[in-house]
Amino acid sequence: MIKVTDLKKAFDGNVILKGINLDINAQEVVVLIGPSGAGKSTFLRCLNQLETINSGHIFINGEDITNPKVDINKIRQKLGMVFQDFNLFPHMTVLENIMISPMKVKHESHKTAYETAIQLLNKVGLLNKATAYPDDLSGGQKQRIAIARALAMKPSVMLFDEPTSALDPEMVGEVLAVMQNLAREGMTMIVVTHEMGFAREVGNRIIFMDRGYIVEENSPQNLFSHPQKERTKAFLSKILSSQNNTLNTLQL
Amino acid sequence: MIDFRFDIITEYSHFFLMGTLLTIGLSLASVFLGSLLGLFIAIGELLENKVLAFIFKAYVGFFRGTPLFVQILIIYFGVIPALFGEANGIVSAITALSLNAGAYIAETIRAGIQSISRGQAEASRSLGMNKFQSMRYIILPQAIRRILPALGNEFISLIKDSSLASTIATPELMYWAQSMNAQYYRVWESYISVALIYLILTLTANFILKHFEKKVPVK
Ligand SMILES: Nc1ncnc2c1ncn2[C@@H]1O[C@H](COP(=O)(O)OP(=O)(O)O)[C@@H](O)[C@H]1O
Ligand SMILES: [Mg+2]
Numbered sequence: 001m002i003k004v005t006d007l008k009k010a011f012d013g014n015v016i017l018k019g020i021n022l023d024i025n026a027q028e029v030v031v032l033i034g035p036s037g038a039g040k041s042t043f044l045r046c047l048n049q050l051e052t053i054n055s056g057h058i059f060i061n062g063e064d065i066t067n068p069k070v071d072i073n074k075i076r077q078k079l080g081m082v083f084q085d086f087n088l089f090p091h092m093t094v095l096e097n098i099m100i101s102p103m104k105v106k107h108e109s110h111k112t113a114y115e116t117a118i119q120l121l122n123k124v125g126l127l128n129k130a131t132a133y134p135d136d137l138s139g140g141q142k143q144r145i146a147i148a149r150a151l152a153m154k155p156s157v158m159l160f161d162e163p164t165s166a167l168d169p170e171m172v173g174e175v176l177a178v179m180q181n182l183a184r185e186g187m188t189m190i191v192v193t194h195e196m197g198f199a200r201e202v203g204n205r206i207i208f209m210d211r212g213y214i215v216e217e218n219s220p221q222n223l224f225s226h227p228q229k230e231r232t233k234a235f236l237s238k239i240l241s242s243q244n245n246t247l248n249t250l251q252l
Numbered sequence: 253m254i255d256f257r258f259d260i261i262t263e264y265s266h267f268f269l270m271g272t273l274l275t276i277g278l279s280l281a282s283v284f285l286g287s288l289l290g291l292f293i294a295i296g297e298l299l300e301n302k303v304l305a306f307i308f309k310a311y312v313g314f315f316r317g318t319p320l321f322v323q324i325l326i327i328y329f330g331v332i333p334a335l336f337g338e339a340n341g342i343v344s345a346i347t348a349l350s351l352n353a354g355a356y357i358a359e360t361i362r363a364g365i366q367s368i369s370r371g372q373a374e375a376s377r378s379l380g381m382n383k384f385q386s387m388r389y390i391i392l393p394q395a396i397r398r399i400l401p402a403l404g405n406e407f408i409s410l411i412k413d414s415s416l417a418s419t420i421a422t423p424e425l426m427y428w429a430q431s432m433n434a435q436y437y438r439v440w441e442s443y444i445s446v447a448l449i450y451l452i453l454t455l456t457a458n459f460i461l462k463h464f465e466k467k468v469p470v471k
Contacts, residue, residue, distance in 0.1 A: 050374055077380035087375035091393050100389055101379035146375075153379055 001026045001188060002047070002157060007056035009039075009046055016042050018212035020056070024190065026156075029183045031199040031220075032192045034209035035235060040192045043209070044159045047190070048079040061156075077105065080150030084162040086142040088134035088149070094121070095130045098149045106153070113152070120148040124178050140171030144178050151182075158182065160191040176202075196240060200224055208232045257438060261445055264432050271425035272449055278342070278417060278424060279410040282349035286410075287403060289350060290357025295387070297362050308358070315355035321416050324348040328420040345417035345424075352413075353406055360402040364395035404461035408454050415450070425449060 002024040009017040016039045024030055032040050045051045047058060049065065049072050058065050065075045089097050098117040102108040108116075121127045124144040134142055143163055150158060160179065164172040176198050183189055183202050193199060199206055199220060206223040208216045208231075216223065216232045227233045261268075296308030315323065328344035336343075368391050376386040418426035425446050433442040 048378055050378065073377075073380050073382050076378055079378070081375075081378040083371060083375060085371060087369075087371040089372065089375070089390055089394075091397070101376075101381060104385050104389060105380040150379070 001061055002190075003057075003059040004047075005057045005059075007043070007046060007058065008054045009042055009051060010054050016212050017046065017053075020214060022207070022214065024157075024188065026188050027186045029187075029189045029191065029202055029204045031203035031206050032190060032209060033194070033196075033199060033206060033235070033239075034215075037211075038209040039212045040209055041161050044081070044161050044190065044192060047159060048076050048081055050081075073105070077153050078156045080153060080155035080158040082143070082146050082150055082158065082160045082163045084165050086134070086139075086146045086166070088137075088142055088146055090134050093131050093133055094126070094137075094145050097134070097145060098152045101149070102152050116152055117148070120151050123151075123181070124148045125174075138171060139167045140174045143167065143171075143175045147175075147178055147182070157188045157190065160189065160193070162192050162194070164193065164195060194239060196224070196236075208235065210235070257436070257441055260432065260436050260438060261441055264428060264445075267423075267428040267431070268425065268445065268449060271423060271428040271446075272453070274342075274422070274424040275411060275414055275426075276453070278345055278349060278414040278422070279407060281346050282353050282410050282414070283403065283407040285346070285350035286353030286357050286406070289354030290361050291392075293354060293358035294361035294365060297358065298365065312355045312358055315352050316359075320348070320352050320413055321419075323352055324416050324420060327351075339421075341417065341420045341422035344420055345414065345422045349410055349414060349417070353410055356409075357403065357406055360399050360406070361395065364399040364402075365391055367398060368394050401461070401465055404457070404465070407461070408457050411453050411457060412450060 002022070004020055004022040007017055007020040008015065020043060022030075032043070034040055042051060046053050053066060056066070060075060060078065063070065063075075065072065089100070092100065095114070095117055098120060099110075099113040102113040102116060103110065118127065118130070121130055124147060126141055126144055126148070129137060129141060129145070134145070137145065147158075147163075163179070164175050167175065172195065176195060179189070179191070179198070180202050191198075191203070201220075203220050205217060206220050207214055208223065208227075208229075210231050216227065216229045218228075223232070224236065227236055293308050293311060297305055297312070299305045299308070324344065327348040328339060328341065332344045332347065333339050365387075372390055372394065373386055376390040377383075381389070414424055415426035417424050418430055421427075429442040429446040432445075433439060436442075
């Protein structure tokens with residue numbers, strides 16, 4: 001459902017993405033791993049055109065969204081995005097955060113938007129926070145609300161950019177659990193994360209990125225047990241030794 | 253000072269009252285129009301189109317870089333007669349004060365908008381909002397809360413600056429002080445009286461605004 005061909009992106013002549021090719025099927029959970037600065041965030045941001053790309057194509061359900069005639073606001077509704085630092089709207093309650101886009105962008109009635117919001121709050125286990133403001137929430141709660149907010153637009157793909165990296169360790173699990181549920185329900189997901197436990201358990205495919213390239217991709221079993229490339233091996237041994245307790249953070 | 257003439261102050265009290273009301277009216281009208289104009293200019297300054305943005309920046313540069321008094325005279329003797337065929341003090345005063353306040357308020361609003369983190373715009377755009385919706389529902393409501401104190405200060409400045417309108421036949425507070433002085437040659441009675449009234453106005457405005465600010469938490 002997503003097809004990326006030869007995607008290139010540079011910032012001020014500094015080439016960050018050097019030709020990315022990728023096919024993602026519906027209901028697939030693709031986990032993007034790689035060292036900091038590899039271009040993972042940039043890649044996600046190119047997918048929903050928060051960054052304009054220099055060359056290449058991005059097809060979503062067959063439609064080339066890099067075509068300037070495409071209404072990008074329409075496309076973005078199909079691509080939910082969850083950010084590392086939540087970016088909840090601080091001047092709105094949790095409910096308003098979730099309802100504003102369905103109402104203003106999709107012109108849903110208050111009633112419809114409200115019912116969806118309540119349903120989503122239930123799903124992320126935060127119904128009791130409906131009238132709270134973001135400042136009154138913990139990091140884990142904020143991120144679960146951010147997920148609910150993105151889901152309210154009924155996207156067909158969810159993009160996660162290190163959704164647990166800004167969280168205290170004890171809150172990582174609750175966010176990953178929500179994401180895992182989402183995966184179970186068949187949501188197509190692209191997840192940038194350093195949580196190798198999650199990648200292994202929930203990912204259908206792991207992609208290792210480094211210095212603007214996809215270095216290697218494989219099923220979790222194969223990639224973690226038999227990495228082919230030296231860079232992958234180096235990265236994995238480094239991150240797994242620093243994260244030997246990750247598997248415990250994910251309570252399944 | 254011994255023969256301080258309270259009697260002429262009493263005689264002028266009615267004029268001072270009318271002048272005070274006009275001063276308040278000029279200031280309110282100008283801070284209101286100036287805020288609308290300032291918002292428009294601030295968004296203009298932030299346009300991606302550099303040529304258009306430059307026009308708005310030039311506007312701000314002109315109105316902040318030349319004396320308000322000069323602007324008032326140009327508008328009273330030049331612009332308004334050219335547009336309407338005759339001079340008009342109150343219209344000229346409101347026009348000049350609003351155009352001038354608009355430039356200062358634009359800078360405040362622009363800074364307010366830019367103080368909202370990029371993530372807010374990105375999150376709203378990622379949800380499908382267009383630029384206008386993102387500005388209208390996400391960025392501006394947050395920016396306004398930060399701007400409010402500065403808008404209050406702009407209002408207080410306008411109360412004082414509107415005294416310049418006395419020079420273009422606008423019967424606001426300062427105008428009556430000058431009339432009194434012209435009639436009786438009494439400097440102290442005239443100017444001390446209006447100075448006190450201005451002080452009461454600005455202190456009251458300040459008090460109300462401070463009270464108001466407390467009720468609008470900066471989230
Ligand atoms: N807006 C930007 N302007 C300039 N350089 C950027 C910008 N965004 C990212 N970069 C650069 O692109 C590279 C990749 O960044 P990023 O995609 O954030 O990596 P990752 O998410 O894999 O850590 C980094 O070197 C970063 O400095
Ligand atoms: Mg990143």
